[in-house]
Amino acid sequence: MSRRAFTPTRIVAFAIVLSLLTFFWTFAGSQGQPEPVPFHLDREKQYDPPEPLEKPAKQPHVPPHVPQTLRPSKAPSKSTLPTQATPLHSELTLVTALPTSTNAVDTEDEAPSQSVEDGERGHATRVSTSNAPYPTAKNSTIPAHLNGTQTACKDMPRASDIMVIVKISKSEMREKLPSRLDDLLSCVPHFAIFSEHSGTIRNYTVHDALEGVTSATKKKHDVFKDYEKLRTQPAAQLSKPTLKKLDKWMMLPMLYKAHKMRPESRFYVIISPDTSLSWTNLVQWVDRLDPRIPYYIGAPLMINNMQFAQHGPGILLSNNALQRYAKAYDELYASKWETLVERECCGDVVLGQAMSDAYTELHGTFPLMNSDKPDLFGWTQLHWCKPSVTWHNLTQAQIATAWEFEKKWTRTHGWERPYVMRDVFKALVKPRLVNRTDEWDNLSADTKLVRPALEDLTDHDSQEWYRIDEGTRQAVNSWEDCKKVCEATPDCMQWKHSAKGDGECHLGKTIKLGEKSPKRGDEPSWTSGWYVERIHNITRDWKCSEPNWLHR
Numbered sequence: 001m002s003r004r005a006f007t008p009t010r011i012v013a014f015a016i017v018l019s020l021l022t023f024f025w026t027f028a029g030s031q032g033q034p035e036p037v038p039f040h041l042d043r044e045k046q047y048d049p050p051e052p053l054e055k056p057a058k059q060p061h062v063p064p065h066v067p068q069t070l071r072p073s074k075a076p077s078k079s080t081l082p083t084q085a086t087p088l089h090s091e092l093t094l095v096t097a098l099p100t101s102t103n104a105v106d107t108e109d110e111a112p113s114q115s116v117e118d119g120e121r122g123h124a125t126r127v128s129t130s131n132a133p134y135p136t137a138k139n140s141t142i143p144a145h146l147n148g149t150q151t152a153c154k155d156m157p158r159a160s161d162i163m164v165i166v167k168i169s170k171s172e173m174r175e176k177l178p179s180r181l182d183d184l185l186s187c188v189p190h191f192a193i194f195s196e197h198s199g200t201i202r203n204y205t206v207h208d209a210l211e212g213v214t215s216a217t218k219k220k221h222d223v224f225k226d227y228e229k230l231r232t233q234p235a236a237q238l239s240k241p242t243l244k245k246l247d248k249w250m251m252l253p254m255l256y257k258a259h260k261m262r263p264e265s266r267f268y269v270i271i272s273p274d275t276s277l278s279w280t281n282l283v284q285w286v287d288r289l290d291p292r293i294p295y296y297i298g299a300p301l302m303i304n305n306m307q308f309a310q311h312g313p314g315i316l317l318s319n320n321a322l323q324r325y326a327k328a329y330d331e332l333y334a335s336k337w338e339t340l341v342e343r344e345c346c347g348d349v350v351l352g353q354a355m356s357d358a359y360t361e362l363h364g365t366f367p368l369m370n371s372d373k374p375d376l377f378g379w380t381q382l383h384w385c386k387p388s389v390t391w392h393n394l395t396q397a398q399i400a401t402a403w404e405f406e407k408k409w410t411r412t413h414g415w416e417r418p419y420v421m422r423d424v425f426k427a428l429v430k431p432r433l434v435n436r437t438d439e440w441d442n443l444s445a446d447t448k449l450v451r452p453a454l455e456d457l458t459d460h461d462s463q464e465w466y467r468i469d470e471g472t473r474q475a476v477n478s479w480e481d482c483k484k485v486c487e488a489t490p491d492c493m494q495w496k497h498s499a500k501g502d503g504e505c506h507l508g509k510t511i512k513l514g515e516k517s518p519k520r521g522d523e524p525s526w527t528s529g530w531y532v533e534r535i536h537n538i539t540r541d542w543k544c545s546e547p548n549w550l551h552r
Contacts, residue, residue: 153187153279156415158287163265164191165258167209167250167311168273169243170230176273177201179396183403187279190262194254196238196246197230210246212253214334221342251311251347252337252354256329259322266291268322270315276373276391276402277314280410281418285368285389288549291319296355299371299392300364303345307362308352313371314390315348321360328358365389367421368549373398374428376443379421379511385544387418401428418547425539429513433530436479441517442528444496444508449485451476451502476503479527486531493535499524511535 153159164185168177173195181202185191193201194209210227218224223245229236238246258268267286271277289295295318298309309315317325329337332354340350352362368389370377375398391402405427409419449472475485475497482497482505494508500523511530519525 153410154189156187156280156283158283159187159279160189161266161291162188162190162283162286163258163262163268164188164277165254165268165270166191166193166272167254167270168193168195169247170196170238171240171243172273173201173206176396179400180273183400184277184279190265192258192261194250194258196227196243196250197234199234207254207257209250209254209257212257212333213249214338216334217249217338217342248345248347248350249341251351252329252333252341255317255322255351256326256333259326263322264319266319267295268317268319270311270317271390272312272392274392274394274399275312275314276394276399278387278389278402278406278419280406280415281387281389282316284416284418285387285549286316289318293318294321294324294358294360295363296321296360297363297365297369299366299369300362301371303349306349306352308349309362309364310371310392311346311348311351312392313369314392315351316365316369321355321358324358324360325355328354332357374402374424375513375515377512379425379429379539381542384422384539384542385420385546385548387420387547387549388424420544420547422539422542422544425511429511430535430539432513433511433532433535435532436483436527436529438527439516439518439525440496440514440528441526442494442496442508442514442530443512444494444506444528446509447489447492447507449473449475449482449505449507451504475505478503479529481505482507483529486529492531493538494528494530496526496528498526511539 166177166180166185177193178201181204192207193204194207196208196210197206198208198211199206208231210224213224218227223242226238226242227246230238255268255270267289269277269282295316296309297316299313300307301310302308336357337350337354340353341347344350355362367377367383367386370388370390371392373391373394394402405424406419408427409423413419449468451473471488472485475482479495479497482495485505486492486495486507489507491509492507493511496506496508496514498504514528517526
């Protein structure tokens with residue numbers, strides 16, 4: 001090669017070109033760097049649980065429309081969490097041993113009250129307005145005998161770990177929400193209200209749960225024309241069928257938005273206006289659970305081979321479960337989940353599929369989270385020592401009664417002792433069991449004695465009927481005879497009789513209060529009764545040494 005190839009001029013030119021290339025690579029080329037790869041669900045890969053929750057470097061962003069109650073709080077530190085990693089799909093794990101101070105100590109029942117005369121009706125327990133209010137930050141009063149164990153309900157230990165999500169329809173807003181703000185939500189440090197529209201009530205923000213539905217879906221379905229009407233005319237009233245059609249679209253974007261509001265919460269619970277939630281029992285329960293485990297907890301139901309947690313009794317989700325859900329939502333909501341909402345009946349059904357897509361299994365926790373109300377629940381020794389966290393399908397009066405009971409419980413026992421099914425039975429059910437009440441169905445169904453109608457009587461029916469001894473057959477004649485047969489049957493707790501047809505007498509081994517059964521036209525109604533003395537003696541022997549938090 002010629003020596004002239006490396007002349008000083010060429011060397012200088014080469015250096016200048018190299019400098020320019022370095023400059024553009026450093027400052028201009030960085031603008032073209034690819035974005036970080038987003039999270040993608042890989043069905044062949046098992047994801048590890050995230051690191052324990054730590055306090056963020058700065059407070060999380062809270063949208064300006066978040067309710068005043070959603071105040072950023074100190075995130076849980078490592079010291080408050082277990083140091084050992086827990087398997088992803090373990091059973092409901094008890095993080096701490098049950099303190100002896102929380103034991104539900106047995107107390108002897110009082111002797112049954114004087115027998116109620118035949119014909120006296122059982123009535124719902126009335127809510128007394130003379131009871132002291134639930135202690136809050138403003139009115140906290142601590143009985144001397146508790147020695148400071150009771151604090152304001154909003155300031156009870158670990159209460160700030162939970163975010164309560166209230167899902168409510170516009171049609172229920174004025175009737176049902178104010179009472180929830182006065183009782184349960186007055187004790188909840190962090191909650192958010194979601195509906196089909198945005199607005200305010202008592203200076204609390206109502207969030208639009210449908211805001212996150214995609215534009216394509218809103219254009220595709222005519223029901224969203226009514227939604228747009230609500231947005232532009234807040235005073236507009238929509239029919240209940242229309243609101244029901246909108247309801248199923250609320251669940252998924254609502255839950256995603258709630259998580260973005262408070263990503264540091266350890267647990268989230270979704271409730272409806274007819275859900276009765278025990279605040280003291282919920283806080284004590286989640287204190288035994290690890291928020292790093294993907295918990296999706298509720299009262300299970302199966303529809304079309306999909307098991308899911310019913311919304312009405314409440315749905316409890318851990319921080320880890322919501323982290324997984326939020327990541328899956330970013331990828332799958334528009335491409336998959338909205339299509340599922342189209343064809344399914346309800347939002348909680350689709351949530352079950354969404355949690356499955358986010359690798360989070362359902363944990364059924366009956367009877368802690370209960371799809372019944374106390375009046376319809378079957379009271380047995382099996383569930384006697386289970387804590388009660390939620391009930392469903394209660395009227396506003398029944399929710400108020402349950403709340404009064406909880407207030408009385410915490411005033412007496414403080415915040416470190418949960419109440420169990422036994423305590424609910426003694427307070428809300430047992431006082432209403434009477435010898436007899438008319439136009440009432442107590443749901444007795446273990447043995448059914450029905451006299452066959454003569455015109456429909458077959459040889460087989462006749463043989464079956466007359467195999468029953470004559471004394472038992474007499475039970476269908478009247479409520480008095482039905483009652484006598486129950487008293488003569490060792491395991492009979494209650495009975496009901498109707499004169500319809502040629503007479504029916506049903507006997508029950510499980511204690512149930514039941515509900516009104518008003519007479520309709522000429523059709524006979526039910527007369528019901530309980531063997532009160534037997535119930536008292538048997539339940540007195542059902543002992544509780546400590547609460548049983550396990551769902552099995």
